[in-house]
Amino acid sequence: MSLRTRFIAVAGLVCTIAVSSALAGPSHLATKPGKNGLIAFKRYSDAQRSTGAVYTIAPDGTSTQQVTKPAQGVIDDQPDWSPDGSLITFFRCPPDASCEVFTVKPDGSAETQVTPGTGACPPVATNCEDGADPTFLPDGTHIVYTRATGEVKHFAAGDQIQHSDIVVRDLDGSNPRILVRSRDYQGDFLGAIFSPDGTRFVYERSNSPVTKPAFGHALFVARADGRGQRQITPWSLGAGDSADWSPNGRLILFRSHEDGRQQSQIYVVHPDGSGLHALTHFKQGTTVLSYSFSPDGKWIVFAKSGRAGQPDIFVMKPSGTGIRPVTRTAVWDSAPDWGPAG
Template sequence: MTMIRSSRVLVTAVVLGLLTVGTPARATPPGANGRIAYKGYLDAARTTGAIFTVRPGGDGVRQLTRPGPGVVDDQPDWSPDGSLVAFRRCAPDEACAIFTVRSDGSGVRRLSPPCVPGRPCADESEVAFLPDGRRVVFTRSSGAVREFPDGSNWIENSDIVIRDLTGGNARVVLRTAPFSSDNVEVVASPDGRRIAFQRANSPLAEPAGGIAVFVIGADGRHLRRVTPWSLQAGDHPDWSPDGRWLLFRSHVDRDFLDSQLYVVRPDGRDLRQVTHVSPDTMLLSSSFSPDGRSIVYARTGAAGQPDIFTASADGTHVRQVTRTPLWESAPDWGPR
């Protein structure tokens, strides 16, 4: 089987006075706080990873997926009603694909179309639910890989796509110029009208090597950059449940070091730093809680490996949730 995989992998206290809790992700589903989903590696070499959930207090750990050796299940995203978790699955020498699993670990189901022997197979990943719970948005990478003089390799097409849970009715939201960028880590707003994502520029784009958070309408219109290029921002931005803020990590190009969490308005206003960790602390992706009052993220914990932590939305009252010697990251806080 021929597979296509994105060749560039992005290894990816100020009180928020204007951050209010909405009542009416990945937009975090609004409501009461439930379990936290995350990726946990099963071995120290980080060759195999599964999806887990845990209560915010750190008890009740539950393993949802049981991948084979060398397979990594990653980037979980809760459905709005908390009944499903969407995730990506990547295996050696195969294209990544998107799946769902029930909250009790049953019913693992592939949403990506099957790969046909002898044909290039698109890589589908970075999946997140839309607020109707019947559709998902994801990144689809396909085409040739081009090597540039600086030694970097870039995939020809990095599209943002919406598809329903039957696997049909696919619609491309964003298609950029060939070899120009990776458009990844997508998440729909709580009202479903906008999509936030991380864009990384190839040497063909301006500025070359730039990384930033963008927002685009779900209809493919009104593309807008919302973070300054200088922040090199992204790593699975998350909408607050009221849709007024985006939470993201800075300097995603620095292997998880010298990074901080920030929030910004979806129009780029009111940029604010949330965390103040030391430069040698590994800091990874994050998510709002369903009630909007807290955040969850991964950072250096037990044995020098990332664990899951929670904090107030302003970055204070930090609490460690998991404590294991193995790497745990990519948390998404689900509804009760």
């Protein structure tokens, strides 16, 4: 089980740790707009949502294929395509161990663990290392992910893991570099993803009861070396859930009210915090989950309540119009990422 589900993870003040110059500037290859390929997503196989696998599907709803085959009780989550479409990264959460980052080919072959496993994590974890929310950098040879480490401290409102980091590793798992680290027991970082030109990244901070505002969620943008962090959404909006960049790097896609206190909607904002506006206006009680832009920038894929009451995968235009379903199942489908044509 992930430390993120076992504990209340928070985000507070941060310190920046210098990284190699290879990550400090625009030396990354830009991910240019391209042709649309398959959509990767997570599907739960049971009503209890205890087992989940990565699947792919064509945008027209045909050609569904299961990519990963986790054991019973294991959840594979948040798939992300490599820039050339040759690999998918995801994280795997066993019920009694830390989550780890993997890569796999779209046909299910060559499954490889990227992060070092720490084995079983007891109900009150001590010095576990938990990796989640992986995404590829535009150069296709590095992965950025969020890491929870350290001991657990008990607060009146819940337990808190000690550290939350944004980490970059080479694709083979070597050379880990911390870009940003939370102060002790102050916060959690979620869903880091680099801009198409590789010069900056967006991530979510999620506050605990000891960080003001308590239980707040907001998006921040930082330079590629982790410096220059800037808040781009107000705490009142509760922004988060694995933001995504438009292929031209001009917009950041996210959803509001991740904490569920109000109805979630899908929004966009410019990287400098301007131009904030909602794309959707779903009625109260609609489940809204994560999303991504299509490689050509002309569509958005996302998950929301479907025909059977469980979330399905949908697509819409960047204006929020033209919504149509891609999946129509009685099981939970979510966490879609639209890959490039192979």
